[in-house]
Amino acid sequence: MEDLIGVIAILCTIGLPIGFGMYLGLTSIRAEHKERMDLIRQGIIPPERMKKKANPNRMVSLRNGIVLISLGIGVIVGFLSSENLAIGQDNGFWIIGASIVFFLGLGYLCYFLVTQKIGDTQQKDTDQE
Known part of the structure; x- marks a missing residue:
């Protein structure tokens, strides 16, 4: 039972x-x-x-790719620093969480800069025509 x-x-x-x-x-x-x-x-x-035909948005794919790569890097760096650094010996959870958030922020910043450059080049192309 x-x-x-x-x-x-x-x-x-x-x-x-x-x-x-x-x-x-x-x-x-x-x-x-x-x-x-x-x-x-x-x-x-x-x-x-x-x-509806699937019209993939390449910018969304770019954002997801950059964010997932930065998430993976953050997890790897967090685990390595929690195991190998003196500051991470007792604070493993916080070190891993902080590195994940830090690298996600870097990923979003990278996405912003890439899309800004793409937008600038598209704006110059339309101005030249």
Whole structure:
């Protein structure tokens, strides 16, 4: 009986959100289908669903790449400094957290500077035309 409590807890934690999401998705699909069928019964040709083409934004990808690289560098530097520096012997958690935040800040600053240079070069190109 004690093992049953853990199984029920896992099922409730994982199964209920998945089940609720499936219920909402099926309800949405069913409502859309019913709406299309009603339009067809009235003699109206329903418009085709337009699927948007994925137009990737390169600036978002650049930002995510710079931030993730800086996050990785921050974690590595934090672990190395907490193990090898005298200041990090008793304050490992704070050293790791501070280095992660520091390098994330540097990553965002780097992203800002890169996009500012890109914006300046695009502005010069439009001015020359």
